[in-house]
Amino acid sequence: MSTITLLLTQKAGMHRLFCMHYYPFSAILGQKRLKAALLACAVDPSIGGVLIRGEKGTAKTTAVRALAPLLPEIEVVGDCPYSCDPADGDTIHESCAARIRAGEEIEHSRRPVRLVELPLNATEDRLAGTIHIEKTLQRGERSFEPGLLAAANRGILYIDEVNLLEDHLVDLVLDAAASGVCRVAREGFNLEHPARFLLVGTMNPEEGELRPQFLDRFALSVTVHGENTPEMRKAIVRRRIAFENDPKAFIKLWDDEEQRLRELVRSARKLLPLIELREEIWDLLVGFSSKAGVQGHRSDIVMAKCASALAALRGKSSVDREELLEAARFALPHRIAGTIEETPETINGRLETILAEEQEEKDQKEKIESPSLRKAGLEYGMVPEEDFFDYPEDFQVPGAAAAGSLVFDFLEKKKRPSMK
Structure with missing residues (x-):
């Protein structure tokens, strides 16, 4: 499959x-x-x-x-049209639950x-x-x-x-x-x-x-x-x-890389419950939503979950600013109130200003610095895309002007299939 x-x-x-x-x-x-x-x-x-x-x-x-x-x-009840999980009673619909209560033998299958x-x-x-x-x-x-x-x-x-x-x-x-x-x-x-x-x-x-x-x-x-x-x-x-x-x-040609991504997802799922969000990350998180003026608390929940998932994909034990920033860029743009004339590009521009301002205020208040980013001489986790891992091996883009995030390093391919 x-x-x-x-x-x-x-x-x-x-x-x-x-x-x-x-x-x-x-x-x-x-x-x-x-x-x-x-x-x-x-x-x-x-x-x-x-x-x-x-x-x-x-x-x-x-x-x-x-x-x-x-x-x-996933493991499912074999003949259930709702793909109920036989190991999770909370997700089983009434018919499957009744069969289990009656002591019937339930057929399991994986698909x-x-x-x-x-x-x-x-x-x-x-x-x-x-x-x-x-x-x-x-x-x-x-x-x-x-x-x-x-x-x-x-x-x-x-x-x-x-x-x-x-x-x-x-x-x-x-x-x-x-x-x-x-x-x-x-x-x-x-x-x-x-x-x-x-x-x-x-x-x-x-x-x-x-x-x-x-x-x-x-x-x-x-x-x-x-x-x-x-x-x-x-x-x-x-x-x-x-x-x-x-x-x-x-x-x-891409079987090996597809298998790597499958294993990446599987291992990240195991790591996810262990991911830590430190207090300063929580402060930044709610600060982003507050500055963006979004309604409700769904954006806060989404950012916390997304940042944790990105950290798990990177094999980390805790969320740092770089994962949180990317999570904010995913969770906030469609929730920022804008005028009818605004486009996704202009809203993203406003969001980048909000993220930068919130970080600056946080730095001044608590003097938080990221040693890994300072050592690399980077700011906000953004770097020139020098490895061009998404490009064919036989060319490079002049000037290396494209920008990509360090957070997405889990997408890198160790060895690209030859298309020749």
């Missing part, structure tokens, strides 16, 4: 699983922030998901689809994490589930046909062009994402089942914005852009064409 992902669809009221090849996550050129945000949520799904904004053709969907194969397999795509033309019944008329008539009792929210439990719910999703479907997804439960009421039939999923949405801002309450439901946000250097554009095109010409051979 390292080279393919299970895709779930629905046709004529029946769910179907089929396999298809996906472009490897590690083969995506550039887009470090996008990849880092997705991996952070892979380490800690409770972060709450990612909203990816950007122009067309910037690998948004490619990156999301490539994430699922990097996640550890990959599902990526469930919600199409824009989906109906409410397809999303939440519906009464199966044929089975109901045959059995003389109501039979429920689970929907996409059931299939997405303990997996990834992906919505492409999320800003174009109809409002009544948005409300259903919002309710499930907030509570972790899907509640279905159909013709006197009431049912609840677990619906805990990693919510990922992609959108092009030129086609419209999201409703504010839906926007805030995404824990992290990333704005992506296309590459402008001729060398990078050529490398992207060559790599994509090589994949399309022979997907199996291309995927095989």
